Amino acid sequence: MSLLEVTDLAVHLFTNRGVVRAVDGVSFSLDAGRSLGIVGESGCGKTMTALSLMRLIPEPPARIVSGSIRFDGEDVVTMSSPRLRALRGNQIGMIYQDPMTSLNPVFTVGEQIAEAVRLHRHDTRNAAWARAVEVLRLVGIPDPDRVASAYPHQLSGGMRQRVVIGMALACDPKLLVADEPTTALDVTIQAQILELLRRLQGELGTGIILITHDLGVIADLVDDVVVMYAGKLVEHAPVRRLFAAPRHPYTQGLLRSVPSLETREHRLLTIDGTVPPAHAMPNGCRFNPRCALVRDICHEQEPPLVDAGGGTQVACWALT
Amino acid sequence: MIGYILRRLLEVIPTVLLVLTLVFFALRIMPGDPAIAALGEFATPDAIARFREKLGLNQPLYMQYFGFIAQSLTADFGTSMNNGAPIGDLLGQALPYTISLALAATSIGIVIGLPLGAMTAVHRDGKLDAFGRLFALIGFSLPDFYFGILLLLVFSLHLDWFPMLGGGKGFFDQLHHLVLPAITLGLVMAAFTMRLTRSSLLEVLKRDYVRTARGKGVAERWVIFKHALRNALIPVTTGMGIYLLTTLSGTITVELVFSRPGLGTLLIGGVSARDYTLVQAGLVVFAFFVVVVNLLTDLLCAAIDPRITLR
Known part of the structure; x- marks a missing residue:
């Protein structure tokens, strides 16, 4: 049985300008100890997908309208709040995009980590604090005893993100969801944080879902990749396969637009056009206005996700 | 610290x-x-x-x-120009009435305003929120002298529950005399505190660290009262400090309405009798209040927000 099984997930935003289908029929699964990358441009629904896994989406305006998220066999979508709280921070840890804003400014980082430990393990105050210090050491913070008593504003961005990662790992979760964990950081710090995630995955065997818009980030960190476009899953493939033989025209475009030192392109290639506005999605395949391979059926029907060999699944009429 | x-x-x-x-x-x-x-x-x-x-x-x-x-x-203000009484004694008699009124009004403001503000923010646009909005509207639009007279008419004159005039003798009698004036000032304070808490908490509830707390499995009640409210209290404390200063002048009107022998009544008497030394001393005491309230506000903010002391 897989650790996480997302089936046909749909998250809609109910706004004044109409319903936005932020996540529309997305399915994927993850086995224990494995890792999955979710890639796409901003606004493609990847963060909504990540937040849905623990039902952390802002309600209202967002709501999970259909589908199921089975974690260890239990459906998160229909789970009672006490069960959900027992899951959050305990079985599933979350790393957020911006470490500058995701820590509470009025509590020390040690308190913030120990809080999760006390909640889920019912440890004493001292034991929870000791665990917080231990976790800080685990995520590579020098002098963790001192840092535990520091407030977030006394730490740098990279240190804060290590704290957030430590907080997510404090209760030994089976799954770690990282929502763009390096986007808000300097490039040198980005590499350190990615290295840390890689090391932790190896040491702890935690399942990881890594959400990013940066293909370079996932290349050597995840086993499988899901590519999302405008709320839809367009391609699902093992990571090597995705880089070696991308199938969907959108994935190909994404890979072409990654700058490379090996080819002698003078201009960086881009994908023509922009993501359509959320409340005015085209009929049929949502990528059709930007697609070079577009044909009549693309304007009429949404392409189903089909097997394309080599473990790749792709949703494109041109390939079926 | x-x-x-x-x-x-x-x-x-x-x-x-x-x-x-x-x-x-x-x-x-x-x-x-x-x-x-x-x-x-x-x-x-x-x-x-x-x-x-x-x-x-x-x-x-x-x-x-x-x-x-x-x-x-050295708190030596000399004697009154009018009747030769030592001003220190006059102030000593008047001050407890004003201080107790200001403290009682502030307590009412906090006890009613903070929880009501927090609850209206959490149940935004619900029935409680509508009630809170009505409460704030009434609190803000009723002038304190008018509201005081209204309370006097209903609870003193008709129902005879509370005394009409004076400050009372002895602890319980003074407490009895304090109720209506304290409510008069406290209601406005509560309305102000409620609005401030509501808007501040609504702002904080949108922050990322509130989501982080939920993501840790913290129960919603604690997300609000531990993680969000403490952050929301920083602007509320500052706002209430400023408001308390305006309330000090509010005590003057309320003391007049209820004929409380407080600092306001003493000052008004001094002004109309052109008792310069008395007015001078009264102003110094008011100014001293302002300094003390500002200091306490700052220290309270620093106790809530660790970022302040380290700046």
Whole structure:
């Protein structure tokens, strides 16, 4: 049985300008100890997908309208709040995009980590604090005893993100969801944080879902990749396969637009056009206005996700 | 934190000196001679000269100024120009009534305003929120003198639950006399606190760290009362400090309405009798209040928000 099984997930935003289908029929699964990358441009629904896994989406305006998220066999979508709280921070840890804003400014980082430990393990105050210090050491913070008593504003961005990662790992979760964990950081710090995630995955065997818009980030960190476009899953493939033989025209475009030192392109290639506005999605395949391979059926029907060999699944009429 | 407290205490010194200077010169540039005001237009030049000498008004201005500063700092305000009573005694009698009123009103404001503000923010646009909005509207739009008279009419005159006038003798009687004036001032304070808490908490609830707390599995009640409210309290504390200062002048009206023998009543009496020394002392005491309230507000903010002391 897989650790996480997302089936046909749909998250809609109910706004004044109409319903936005932020996540529309997305399915994927993850086995224990494995890792999955979710890639796409901003606004493609990847963060909504990540937040849905623990039902952390802002309600209202967002709501999970259909589908199921089975974690260890239990459906998160229909789970009672006490069960959900027992899951959050305990079985599933979350790393957020911006470490500058995701820590509470009025509590020390040690308190913030120990809080999760006390909640889920019912440890004493001292034991929870000791665990917080231990976790800080685990995520590579020098002098963790001192840092535990520091407030977030006394730490740098990279240190804060290590704290957030430590907080997510404090209760030994089976799954770690990282929502763009390096986007808000300097490039040198980005590499350190990615290295840390890689090391932790190896040491702890935690399942990881890594959400990013940066293909370079996932290349050597995840086993499988899901590519999302405008709320839809367009391609699902093992990571090597995705880089070696991308199938969907959108994935190909994404890979072409990654700058490379090996080819002698003078201009960086881009994908023509922009993501359509959320409340005015085209009929049929949502990528059709930007697609070079577009044909009549693309304007009429949404392409189903089909097997394309080599473990790749792709949703494109041109390939079926 | 201790360093911060010391620093803030040191900063009080120039503030107090500045305030005393302003009070001194404000009274000196007021038109009219205090001696003539006190003795009447037909006083003999001899009497006026004696009066001026007694009050030190014949000395050069800078001597008067330093004398005044020294007296103020030692809380020696001299005697009333009108009846010769020591001003220190007058203030000592009046102050407890004003301080108890301000404290009671603030307590009512916090006890009603904070929870109501928090609950209306959490149940935004619900029935409770509508009630809260109505409450704030009433609290803000009723002038305190009018509301005070209304309370007097209903609860003193018709129902006879509370006394009409005065400050009361003995602890329980004084408490009994305090209820209506405290409600009069406290209602506005509660309305203000409620609005401030509501908007501040709504803002904080959108922050990422609130989501982080939920993501850790913290129960919603604790997300709000531990993680969000403490952050929301920072602007609320500052706002209430400022508001408390305006309430101090509010005590003057309320004391008049309820005939409480407090500082406001004493000052109004001093002004209408042109009792310069009394008014001067009253202003110093009010200014002292302002400094103390500001200091307490700052220290409270620093206790809530660790970022303040480390700046």
